[in-house]
Amino acid sequence: MAHQPLGGRPVPLVRGNPDKPFPTEDQKIIDIASKCNMTPAQVCLSWAEQRGIPVVPKSVSETHMKQNLRLKRLPEDLFVVVDQLSLERGPLRFLDPRHF
Secondary structure, eight states: OOOOOSSSOOOTTTOSOTTSOOGGGOHHHHHHHHHHTOOHHHHHHHHHHHTTOOOOOOOSSHHHHHHHHOOOOOOHHHHHHHHHHHHHHOOSOOOOGGGO
16 A cells, blocks of 8 residues: 655655656646646546556545546556656655554
8 A cells, every 4th residue: 555645745755756846747747637638636546547556535625536536547648658757757655564
């Protein structure tokens, strides 16, 4: 199980790439969101779901909660772009349950 708020900032000690923009602020994600008529958060959540990773969207904003539940499948060519971006960026945050 992993946890990372889409609108928050990763814990600096476990963030492996502090020099890169947050995923929802990455220009490639923003461009894909625009092409698909989605929000950047929806792109990230849809990508995770398409990879078989369960997501539990949470927000303090009712608007964001509703948006985060309205996911749609990314076209294959754009899914590959996000997938490659995730490999280039490296892990954003990793929590190992053995340490808790």
